[in-house]
Amino acid sequence: MEKELHFERSEFATRVTSVKKEMEKRDIDTLLLSEPANANYLTGYDAYSFYVPQMVVVALDREEPIWVGRGMDGISAFMTTYLSDDSIRTYADAYVQSALSPYDFVAEIVKEIAGRKTRVGVEMGGYYYSARAHSDLMKALPEATFIDADLLVNWIRLVKSPAEVALMRQAGRIAEAMMYRAVDTIEPGARECDIAAVIYHQMMAGTPEFGGTYTCSPPYLCVGEKALAPHAAWTDKPLLPSTIVNLELFGNRHRYQVNLARTICVGKPSPNYQKLADVVVESLNAGLDAVAPGKSAEEVHAAFAKTLAKHGHEKDSRLGYSLGLGYPPAVGEKTVSLRKGDKTVLRPGMCFHMMSGLWLENDGITITQPFVVTETGHEPLTKIPRQLFVK
Template identity: 30%
Template sequence: MTFPAEEYRRRLNDLRGRMEERLLDAVIITDPENIMYLTDYQTTGYSFFQALVVPLEGECYMVTRQMEESNVYARTWVTKTRPYADNGDAIQSLVESLKSAGLAYATVGYERNSYFFPAYQQDRVRSAFTDGKLLDCFGIVEEGRIQKSPAEIAIMKKAAIAAEAGMRAGIEACVPGVTENEIGAAISEAMFRAGGEPPAVMPYVTSGPRSMIGHATWEGRVVQPGEHVFMEVGGCYRRYHAALMRTVVLGELTPSVKSAEWHMLEALKEVEKAIRPGLTVSDADNIVRDIICHGDHGGTLITRSGYSIGIAFPPSWDEGYILSLMQGDSTTLKEGMTFHLIPWIWGVDGNKTMGISDTIHVTADGCESFFTLAREIVSKPSAAAEEETKLTLASNRDVAAE
């Protein structure tokens, strides 16, 4: 397993403490990230119904597709399973398992918001589980996930190594005439060679005007001289993620691009200086937003300024549904929280998206970055421009000598 057994015992005991506070006899956990957090179970087959049943007292067990049962034994501490065949009935198996576990008359929590426990399946459980009581327990596992332990921070550092290796390769690959696909390939190869595992989202690579398309990535476009390339890379290790944005300009930086660069760097510097336990997420967002929105770059910050990041399966590495840096939220930061800070600017000069971002973890008295990579926009002037610069410098030296 990814962590020592005592790490999982702590997580399970903490969950049961919250269950007791909510007067729940058991919970049905169907969110893939939450199941992994509690047990280390993972599979790419999570589109089939799967559930971890955690009673307040007694043995936990998994309800899975029969093919996925091997993952329970190979990866987790769980020893009890209720597998169902491909032509079987997953929900019937779940309800029958609750009854056989002595929970027929129990108060049972379930994750009403889970992507992988759709409404029609929830309706079937309600129709069949008639003697017990079902309550929405959304967030009961996430309350534990939001603050990472030292062991989790160590795993995220390995994800960051992969992300940084990928970004370095992506920056190197950015030259006129290359395709976005080739940049994406360079990022991916370097990321995986550095120990990274398949991330929840493959890297985002867009160039020129395509950077204004939200969540677009490579589609074979050829990068032209003078254009910019926007990249966002999320490294992954044991499903934990760390992400960063960088921008490359294949030419000289214009005044508006220089302004965007300065304001993004200033926003990161100021918010990271302010982050500490006790700061509200709204205050953190305002620091970033006030700096970005007062620039003369022509763009704006159209999203939240950061989000929690950690365990993730496709389609997103984002834990923002647990907590995001957004205006109006008075939630306070705590030690061990991890955030992807994104003071990116949408619409520089009206047609460019540029980004410089960082992933940090909150410490006892501040915060620390997971990365060492330089943050500045990388400028790669053309060969002709470089030659012209050399000639100008040489001419200036001749004049000075005279």
């Protein structure tokens, strides 16, 4: 049976070693990872199975992590990970959505590999670690000490390897293809749902060289009055002859995602709106010019904010966030934000979405840029023009 690994075994080994070093610093013997992105990062596991409990267990004195999941998903663990058979543990379907707790099964594995009095790290802020999960694990491991290890792996993921950056570049090309397809489709009378449909088609089709896959959230197609809302849903209404379309979409390649947003004006924009677009692009470029290794996240934000303020505007939400490996419901790594007060120092290999969108009282506009930090500055992950598109 063919394996579907997208990285060399040595890269996975490096990742596991980095995680274990951080575990030792925090006095954690056993780490339980519930977030699908973190499980993928350490093992390669990829399947749409995270709607039921599944975990990756990392023990300091065990070479390989252990994947734990539903019985029928064990085949996906075999196909998409480098793990040996003993490192793939599956529970019976009787545990699925029943009175039985799969975390009792997880607890038995913890006791087997680390004993009853182990110090257990768990992702307390994870999307997939519920209050019930924590309660069941504490009940099943009464002698263990539980430690909040939320974002432990996320911070390690922050700096991408060259192989990861290569996938981010491919995701950027998919995002570009999606945006160009959307711009071509948008015209007066086109239904919002039909625009969404062609975006989804391009999302999966990708480029002639490589295909895409499902993303961490649906595209945001914000039309007319909904252009004032950053995360609105589309309808089946036709576009009016004169309207604004704010579109944020995502290219995803082997779970590595690049976010991209543009504003499309159906009909000639007003002079004031065109000026607003020019101001956003000028401020965006100023922020990008400030990106360099050794600079802090807040310094990049300050360069953008200074230019924006020169024109009498202020952005009250963060300017950007780290990007990379992700699963629904969101791609953000929940680590670095480009905002005032974030003193994280930029390093080559970090990837961001500079989300320079403005949602003002009467206008909304989104012209953004994903990028990777390089040794000398930044590399755009998409090359679509940073401008207001007019149809």
